[in-house]
Amino acid sequence: MLSKYKVILWDFDGVIMDSMPIRSKGFELVLAQYPKEQVDELIAYHELNGGLSRYVKFRYFFEQIRKETITEAQVLELAARFSEIMLSLLLDEKLLIADSVEFIKANWQKFQMHIVSGSDGKELKIINDELGLSAYFKTINGSPTPKKQLVENVLTANQYDRNEVILIGDSINDYDAAIVNNISFTGYNNPELKQLSENYITQFKLIVPQ
Template identity: 50%
Template structure:
């Protein structure tokens, strides 16, 4: 099987951002009880591939048991995004194992980012971190990841058997599965038993033999 197109998750695969995003959720919800904040942190960690919009709604509807308007969701999401733009432009947060592979191979494959992160924020971070030039396109929430992949597969007429998604969460696996493309886990040992394989390191990796 010859791989021609790779869909990359962002957080946990390209950028080591979990602790920063934990902090961001704690900040935007700091006026609530500690136990409630820790509940949303756990949900966030388990569902890394989901967008902040989903997580904010979950916090209100499931943890607080309250309704929340779209305007309020956007207010929280925008506040969260401003915090992320300040903290995640530091290059020391980049996962060098992945970055080295991307820098060497971006001419050899069609690289796309499909992320649960806010799309505007994501494109800002990629620009600030000098990553934009490596990707054909960069996409994020609020569009769900499986829809992003579906649209790109159709728009670029990619072959399912020649396309893979690399991610660090079960949500990434589900997005690949729904689009009938291969999934390879990375940076999350819980994914070793799902998908088509697990990438321990990109060093010396030849994707044509996956």
């Protein structure tokens, strides 16, 4: 399936690391002073929209769930607290998804690989550095830049032929980012994505690049 591509853009959460439950816990901790039913509503939104950044999710919590205004400074403060919690919990190699990580380590010289994630860019770099993954990727890209723009930036900066690029993700936001940028998409770790694309990876160990 991947042999016809030269470039792989990777989502991170749910694809390289099983971090979604940890990130849900992070929202609970940062927003602990607010009503549980409102926080639960945000977590449901978070789990449906894995590819969106925490900046978008915090704005959604206040503007859509609580019907309040929130300043950019307040969003940044919440995001910073969230990041502190994430770095305390995510620097754990046991959270890595062995199936995809083994594929990356075995094939990183066969493809140009980049991470494009809704997670904070600085935080992503620290996590990948600490867990020894950074060397496998040409660039590591995250929020606050939206994923659709991250993908566009990578494609433009490297002048890639879009016919040779595929994005691997586990959410509808990943699919949208691929479609709007006119590149291929394959779902992973989310069977609901099978209906969106003819490509779907059940296990990387079943894929043998040619």
